[in-house]
Amino acid sequence: MTDESIKTTIAEDGRATVTLNRPEIHNAFDDALIADLRWVLDDLAARDEVRLVVLASEGKSFSAGADLNWIKRMAGYSEAENLADSMALAHMLQRLDTMPVPTIARVQGAAFGGGVGLVACCDVAVASAPAKFSLSEVRLGLIPATIGPYVVNAIGSRQARRYFLTAERFDAAEGQRIGLVHAVCAPDDLDATLNGIATELLKGGPSALRQGKALIGRVTGGVPDSVLADTAERIARIRTEPEGREGVAAFLEKRKPGWVVENG
């Protein structure tokens, strides 16, 4: 039902599994993958037989965030072109966040930048203990803008103020402490842990689960469209500013950006 970059299966029990399948580039995403993922999620959201969606990925890393070649292309984009790309990402994240059925992220390895956003958009996140996380955008002179609302909802402003600003890497145990992931287990136990949670979810009434999730959205207010547009504008603007351009150029040229001062 999709091209090879995303694999989708629907089991008889109603469990859909969406697997990012670009292990050679650590499941980094670009405009094409974002469009595909949006399409897949729209399709699953419309199917009555789907009771649960697992978001997984192939290979060592869960998702390294934005793909290098996409970043290269975007470096030459105008603000308007950047805005269109950012809005596409924002809408894909919104689609994942508002899936009508429960969603579980299966985090087997590193999740950086936008990869953290995917985790934050899922209702439940299960991580392998060695998995690493980082909101790494500021290292490139960028900001975690379109994923920002979902990450702040997951970890709260107190932790967001730290990790948005420091871009530190943290492990699954810290991810669990701050609320990004719900369960941490040994790598070999990842599927068993995920299955355990999925089994519990499948005991719930399918309609009750959908209504229960909708209720959470109503109580918490969700992420309004105006916020989507605002975050997309913020990242589009910063990409075209000198610091954002320098950060991305330094990253692509594998050198330190101009703002880095050497100690003493």
Next chain:
Amino acid sequence: METPMTEAAVTTEIDSRGVATVRINRAERANAYNGAVIDGLYEAANRAAAEDAVRIVVLRGTGKHFCGGADLAFLKEMGVATEARNREFSIRTTGAIRALNELPKPTIAAVSGACYGGGMGMAAACDIAIGAENCAFGLTEVRFGIVWSPIAHAMDAAIGTRETRRYALSGERFGAAEGLRIGLLHEVVAAEALDSRVAALVDTLLANGPEAMAAAKSLVLDLAGLRMSDETLAEIAQEAAYMRAQPEAKEGLSAFLEKRVPAWATR
């Protein structure tokens, strides 16, 4: 400035990398804040925000303690001052916490020893708070019949409503581990490791785009609704000033200063 720099209630040092270290400088009073500290903090926050050379701000106390809360003798004086003067102090206190909370650069609180009341608010208003194991916290205002209005927004954002409802009402004291659990602190380290841990975090922040950090901070403040309007600031200040002028606050502050239990305390 009338006060000579050597006696300033708040000092600021800026190093060649753009790291501003702001110190509350009343070590002899456990860095309890009075009008001079509040004004100094407000000026330091605004200066750090305005000066291009400043990239990161570290807030700490001079000596053993971060900030032991309000100078209660000073508060009592405010409570019996003119209504205008009393209100003005609350406006400046609320304004100083707001300036720190919304400072458009990364801020780190290096917390050790006493961190009570408004001191907790200062730590909560920083982006990152690293605490020494010897930290002692408490929203102790209720013990003195006063309210914690100026720090309420920053505190609620830092520790969440669930914990705020407990600690703002109970005035209980608690230590570093509980401070970490409820989110006031991001990390706890041995007292002797506090400086090196803060220095390492500063190095981490120096690797990041300065404008990107400002934009990332702005993003979080806006997404979480953490900015305070002038109107809200005025309301909050009015509440704190009003309560401080009531008989209960007079009794609470007097009891503390006279080392006795207040009249409302029953056993």
